[in-house]
Amino acid sequence: MKVAYWPGCVSRGFTPELHGSMAAVAPKLDLELIELDRASCCGAGVIAEHNQELVDTLNARTFAMAQQTGVQMMNICSTCQGAQSECQQRLDADPDYRAMINSHLEPEGLHYERAGREWTNKNLLWLLVEDIGLDALRERVVRPLEGLRVAPFYGCYIVRPTGRLGYDEFPQRDFYLDWVIEALGGTAVDYAGSHKCCGFPVITMARATSLRQAGRHLADAIDAGADCLATPCPLCHLNLDLQQPDAEKYVERELGIPVLHLPQLLGLALGLEPRELGMDKHVVKTREVQRKVRELAAA
Helix, strand or coil: CCEECCCCCCCCCCCCEEEEEEEHHHHHHHCCEHHHHHCCCCCCCCHHHHHHHHHHHHHHHHHCCCCCCHHCCCCCCCHHHHHHHHHHHHHHHHHHHHHHHHHHHHHHHCCCCCCCCCCEEEEEHHHHHHHHHHHHHHHCCCCCCCCCEECCCCCCCCCCCCCCCCCCCCCCHHHHHHHHHHCCCECCCCCCCCCCCCCCHHHHHHHHHHHHHHHHHHCCCCHHHCEEEEEEEEEEEHHHHHHHHHHHHHHHHCCCEEEEEEEHHHHHHCCCCHHHHCCCCCCCCCCHHHHHHHHHHHC
16 A cells, blocks of 8 residues: 655654654555655644644645645654644635645645545554554564553544544544554553643643643553553654653652554564664663563563
């Protein structure tokens, strides 16, 4: 299956292990990635708050480049999914506004066509369930993650608002990460924070609030018996992994729970080695997860 692949800017900057693990996992899933390496940031947050026309132009440009490939678009960032879905909703709803945005793309010979069923932009998580299928995913597992307790962390951008994110057609998208964990042989851990915001959007404005929020989610996962968290969002990963040592101060307890990117979890089950998945690049060490996976494989 070919996809126009938008890795997002965070995966190529702050979390290169995500970009690398996606490249390693793709052949295992029979995915051919046509990387949109000239695409720009989705503008979530900073740009969107100050200049809607600019952010919509940036995303329309990415969509237009993806449409030129003739295949559907895939992203690996829930925040990109949320921001781009918002932009796409505006563009598709108003032909005059879409024409104005497209006028900015003319110098590059690009043009965004209103999306329909024949062209979609999907997060990897959605594509795994809706296009590849859970049965096909199970068939590809060579190292079942039996005994590994994984806390799914969806974050907020991929679960709401439901009307913008296709929940009318796919009403169970807020269960997909649990299903994928179980298809890989792992145990999906139920805990309070799985569908809540990680706190990253307010980290620069209200640091204490942000880190207290992240710390509570991590603590809830630990108390539920999780070995690690897994998330489809690199920005959630930044707040839950990179900021975890500081979050400990705000919840007044030790945390130390590893946070995996979704492609890393996939890679472990599909037979890739931790070093191939960049699992040595995390702030919170993933050694215990690696050890448990090795023991499972040996058994």
